[in-house]
Structure formats: C-alpha cells, structure tokens
Amino acid sequence: MRRAAPWVVLALLASCVVACSGGGPPDGVKVAGAVGRQPAVTIPGSAPGGKLGVKTLHSGKGAKVAAGDLVAANYVGYRWNGGDHKLIASSYDSGRPAMFPYGHLVPGLNRALAGQRPGGRVVAVIPPGQGYGSQGYAALQIGGNDSLVFVLDVLAVYPNGASAHGTPEQQTEAGLPRVTTGAVPSMTIPSARPPAKLTVRTIVRGTGRPVEAKQVVVYHDLGQIWRDRKTFESSRGRGHPDSVVVGARQMIDGWDRAVVGKPVGSRVLVVVPPNAGYGAKGHSASGITRSDTLAFVIDIIAAY
Template sequence: MRIRSLAALSITAIAALSLAGCTGSSEPDASPSAEVSDLCSAAVASGDASNAVSVSGDFGSMPEDVTFETPLDIADLESTIVTEGTGEAVSAGDFVSYGIAVYNSETGELVDSVGYEEGSFLPQQVSPQAAFGQIFGCAPIGTRAVATFPATDSSAAGVYVIDALEIVPTAAWGEEQTPADGFPTVVLDDDGAPTITIPDTDAPTDVELDTLKLGDGPVVESGDTVLVQYTGVQWSDGTVFDSSWESGTPTSFVTTQVVPGFQQALEGQTVGSQVLVVIPPEFGYGEASEDNTNALAGETLVFVVDILGTQHAVTE
C-alpha cells in the first residue's frame, strides 16, 4: 500500500483549507470572507485566472478538455461557475460528494483526479470556512466550478475543476431488512439516531452481525477510510459509551484502526447500509486484568453503524 500522490493529498486537503490557507498566509485571515456564517456569502469571486480556464465535457464525468494559457498566474483563490446546477441547494453542514480534476498551472497537464469513480473520495462537510464552501457558496448540486489555488508552502499552484455531485444523507438510506431473531432491538428517531435495547439473554461469545438496511453503494474494503454514524452500548447494562449522533456529526476512520469486531462489521458491507454488530471482549477491548484497565475491558459491545461513504486505500 502506498500513500496517495502529493496531488491527491492536495485534493483531500482542500476540504479543510480556509481562505487564509489558500492564500499561503501564516496568520488567520481577518477579512469578512473568513468569518461569514452565511454559506451563500462565503463564495469567493471569479477573477482573471479562473475566468481564463476553458472546460468541455459532461458534468459528472472527467472533463474532456481543460485549456488555459500557460503558465497561469494565480495570486488568489478564485472560483468561476462553469455550469450552474439545477439540484438541491447546498447548506452549511451538508456532506457532499465531489468529482475533482487537478491541472498543473505551469504546463496545463492533468496532475490527478478523484471522485469520479465510486469509493475514491469521501463526502466532505461544507462550511463557509472550508475551501469547498468558498468555491461553491450555496450553489446547487449539479454545479461545475473552476477554482484556481495559489501556491502554498506545501503545494504548488493548481487549477481545479470540481463537480458537486450529490448531498449525502447523514443516516443510512438502504432498503430495510427483516431483523434477525435474538439480537438487540433497534428503534430509530426521526433523524435516524438509534436507541438500542439489549435482550434478556446471555451475551454471545462470537462476533454476530445483522444488516438492518442494505445499501446500494460501493463495498467497503480492508484499509478503506469510511464515513459513518454509530452508537455503541454495553451489553451488561445498555449504557451508551460512545455515539457520533451525540457528538453531532458523522466521523471517519480507517477500518484497520478499530477493534477487530468493528472492523468485521464494516468490511464487505455496502455504502448506505446500517449494520448491528455484537462484539465479545475477545474481539473488542479484551478481558479486564492488571495490565488491561480500559473502561470497556471485559464488556460485550453492541454497535449500530450507518455506513455513509468509503474511500478505498491506494495500492501499488
């Protein structure tokens, strides 16, 4: 397995960049554009650099041709709308999937692309301070934009063609399945947050899985980075010990960096699915001992996990 190329790392990084980061400033930008609460007002202006880029090809697919006079002088983050979408307007806090193609501002050559194939890029949360919010503002889904990024200490200047593909739900959307007998019961509130009730039986000694909703998205593979919602309770008393729902937003992590039982609940599942998993101590945090004082040691754990996105690991 290898680390994704520098260009693709830059692609991922722009989701979290502020305007100050894009301009290469070492100090936070105190301008109103860095502090706006209204997503529509967050959109940066077009300019000579972004307006100089010509794009052809269908929205939702890799651009067929991206041309501009080289070298292109890029001093500021600029954004020009190429195609105005007709879909749902994006709001701050939404998770949006994107297709992105990056071009060298010195040569005009394609450097890298991501997001046009399923499982290649996680949905990104939109905010007025993040680069995607500043590129699109509250433009609707279906919008294609050209963004010109100036050089920073860690990346070269670049021309980005970005398609806002869809708003991704923050709860599993798959087809409901008939729950298996003997498992904890799950009731969802209006937002999709689960309440888990433990049955009056002994805890299982092996990892047990039940798919509550079956999604139609890409399959989660070992080593993927996933975007999920989850709630975890203890079998012993039903106490909630961790929940992304309670923290207020989905979270992401690599499947190989969680306890083995949780990893089994993710890998092989499809995006859009909701999975119930029961994890005995052997596949969780182990048995309690003098050397293992984790608060969850010795506990059988129950998770309900909504799988919202996956980004496959890049291999040689």
C-alpha cells in the same frame, strides 16, 4: 470507530470567504470535457492572480450543498506556482469518488462547494491563504506559495439527517441490544454478558446493492461500550455523515466485517468482542479497555 484516521482530501479548518467569479473560469484556466468524465484542464504559463476565484461551469439539480452535508464528488486537483503546474490528486486514478465534509475543508474548497447541486461542475483557483497557507502540504508536494486549481463534479449530497431506509426486521433474540428503527436510532444494551463472538444482526434491511470490499461507504454510526453504556462514537454528533473505504483496515475488524455484503440502505447492529475491536491495547482516549466489548449501530447510506 476508526482504527486510525484515514487521509481525507484537503480536510482542514473551515472559514467563510467571498470569491469573485467573472464570465469564465478564473485566472485564464480552461476546462473542457463532459460533466461526469475526467476534465481536460489548461493552466496558463503565467502566475495565478492571487485571489480566490470560483466559477460554476454547469448547474446541477436537487438540494444545494449546505452545513452538515457530506459531498460525493469526482475531482482533479493541481498545484500552480508561476509557470509550474502539476496534477497532484485525482479521484479518477482510484476509480471512486472522494467524500468532502462540507464546512471542514480548506476555505477555498468550502467556498467552491457552497450552493452546488448534484450533477454540477465547479472550478476553483485557490490561493495559499485559502488553501494550506504558508506551511503548504508536503504529502501532496504543495509549497507555501502554491495556489491550487480544482475542478469538481458533484455526484451526490448527503445531509446529516440521512439514515437507513428499508424494511424493519424483527428483533427477538434475548441478550442483544435493542435498536430503534426511526430516522435517528437509539440503542439499549441489556444487563447481560455480551456475546463472546462477533455478532451481526440486520435491524433495517435496505434495498440497494450489497456493499463490496474496497468500496467507499457513506454511513452514520453510533458506538457504545457494553460495560458502562458509554457512547464513544457518533457520526451524527460530529454533524455530518462519514465515509470510509471498507475492507481496507481503516476501521476495526468487526466494523468492517459487519458492513461488507450488506445491502445499501440497511441498519446493522454489531457486537464486537475485544479480539475483533481494539484488542489487548484497547483505546484509552475513548475509555475502551483491553477487555471491553463494543456495540455499534451502523446506517449504510451509500456505496461507491
């Protein structure tokens, strides 16, 4: 459960649109450089054409991006308004890819990612009507008349069915929730007092590298309130895997501490007392009081 909503790149309401793409990149935009490295983008001094243009510059391999997918991609993004254009966002600056929940982005980006495959590169020129609209987006200095130019290199595609993969561990401790080891886990909280301290147990031990602080982690999770067994958090219920920078206070403390150091592919049970969760304020929107202990099952799908 997030402490606060982190900034998600261009995450807005989705819409299905049709784009036109000719033999080259749209509106005279030029893209140079190898896939997987920061592209060199040349934007004309003239104004953009005003229509959505999408062009696949390199076709990848593997499963196509589809509904319910979380897309990991490196990207550069520019605003473009007549002779003025400026780089406004780049995953290369942070040294880690961005995560795009397909179907929950501005319409032009949804169209650009539709049907892409890992290893592919796509360029999109997105007019205001398929971007942020007339209100723009002040945080990125995008005005209501600005078009957007994005070049995206797709690294991986994570479907909603992604889950932990590894070796199940024995669950023998009395007084802790029992967690299933199938593709979609369930959790049974016992009729007992919860542990007073943060408790972390590995349910499935993955075979990947241990997660490091400040990495972007792709995950599924299930969260319940110990007191009444109410489910207040479910990434699968939202329809796609989620992502977060761990150790950056984007999540409650107990969640963060449970994930750092665990191998990718693991499924982890976490029992979070109030002082490692929402503390004295609780979280009224989720029905969590100041004295509630929380239980999570976290599938660590990938880390970057």
